[in-house]
Amino acid sequence: DIQMTQSPSTLSASVGDRVTITCRASQSISGWLAWYQQKPGKAPKLLIYKASSLESGVPSRFSGSGSGTQFTLTISSLQPDDFATYYCQQYNSYWTFGQGTKVEVK
Amino acid sequence: QLQLVESGGGVVQPGGSLRLSCAASGFTFSSYGMHWVRQAPGKGLEWVAFIQSDGSNKYYADSVKGRFTISRDNSKNTLYLQMNSLRGDDTAVYYCAGASTVTRHFDCWGQGTLVTVSS
Numbered sequence: 270d271i272q273m274t275q276s277p278s279t280l281s282a283s284v285g286d287r288v289t290i291t292c293r294a295s296q297s298i299s300g301w302l303a304w305y306q307q308k309p310g311k312a313p314k315l316l317i318y319k320a321s322s323l324e325s326g327v328p329s330r331f332s333g334s335g336s337g338t339q340f341t342l343t344i345s346s347l348q349p350d351d352f353a354t355y356y357c358q359q360y361n362s363y364w365t366f367g368q369g370t371k372v373e374v375k
Numbered sequence: 376q377l378q379l380v381e382s383g384g385g386v387v388q389p390g391g392s393l394r395l396s397c398a399a400s401g402f403t404f405s406s407y408g409m410h411w412v413r414q415a416p417g418k419g420l421e422w423v424a425f426i427q428s429d430g431s432n433k434y435y436a437d438s439v440k441g442r443f444t445i446s447r448d449n450s451k452n453t454l455y456l457q458m459n460s461l462r463g464d465d466t467a468v469y470y471c472a473g474a475s476t477v478t479r480h481f482d483c484w485g486q487g488t489l490v491t492v493s494s
Contacts, residue, residue, distance in 0.1 A: 303480045305420075312470055312487055313412075313420065318480035356420055360479050363434060364410065364422040 271295050271359055275367035281375040288344040290370045292357035297337045301361035304333055304342045307369075308353045316355075317342065347372070377402045377483035379471050384488030391461050391492070397454040397471030397485055404452040405429070408474045410481065411445060411456050413467035413490075423469070424456065428476050439465075461492045 272295040282288050292302065300320040305313035315324045317333035320340055330345040344351055352374060357367040383395040397409070411423040424445040425434045433445050444457040454471050468487040474480060 301479070305481075307420075312484040313481075314484070315480060315482050318478065318482075324482070358420075358481070360474075360481075364425070366412075366420040366422065369419045 271298060271362055271365050273357055273359055273365050273367040275355075275357055275370050277370060278368065279371045279373060281373050282347050283375045284347055284349055286347045286375075288347050288351075288372060290342045290355055290357075290372075292335075292340045292342070292367050294338045294340075294359055298359040298361035300336050301359060302333075302335070302340050303358045303360065304331075305356045305358065306351075306353045307356065313356065344372075377473070379473060379483055379485035381469065381471055381485040381488040384469065384490045386491045386493060387461055388494050389462060389492055392457070392459045393461065393490060395456040395458070395469055395471075395488060395490070397456075399452045399454065399473065402473070402483070404473075405449040406476060408476055408479075409445075409447060409454045410472045410474065411443075411454075412470045412472055412481075412484075413465075414470070414487075415464070415467040418467075421467075426454070458490070461490075463492050466490060466492045 274293045276291050302320045304317040307313045321333045332343045334341050354369045354371045378400045380398045410425050426445045442460045446455045470487045471485045472481040473483045
């Protein structure tokens, strides 16, 4: 089974900050990685797919990069609506989520 | 627009059974692989089960294998999850999610339905 490890688990940041979340796969997943945003009591929302493709309607301040086993989600300038939990997910071999990264107010 | 609506959650005793449903609209259901994903209270997302667009292939997480069964009725645009031998650690919000057979990522999600296993 492919394991996905996100870091950090919690990130404290301020509006306007550049935020970076890392996701590491236990084996190569090529580019089959997605990022989701989840707010309390709500379903996850797709942000990025195929490692770096921005889902339609998602603000351009979100970007993804990486391949193989190392991936990054970047928020270029954190906005009030971005305080949430973020999950990476591999879909190369079956499906596995990372443990999540909570972005909280500093 | 793409919409998924889950139903069937509730409180069930340990060892009991429950069937969840997920009604799809706004897209060609028969062209989508469908998943169930769950989230225990205060925890992260856990993939549970997958069924191919035509129902020909099914996969399960080890934690539910042999107890849960995923199925679909493309004529009714509906996905199901039959859950048997329920345990306390099955308590979670259960989401259905759709993935185009071409793109494979989960591009639509339901709002979730809560399953509580408790005596």
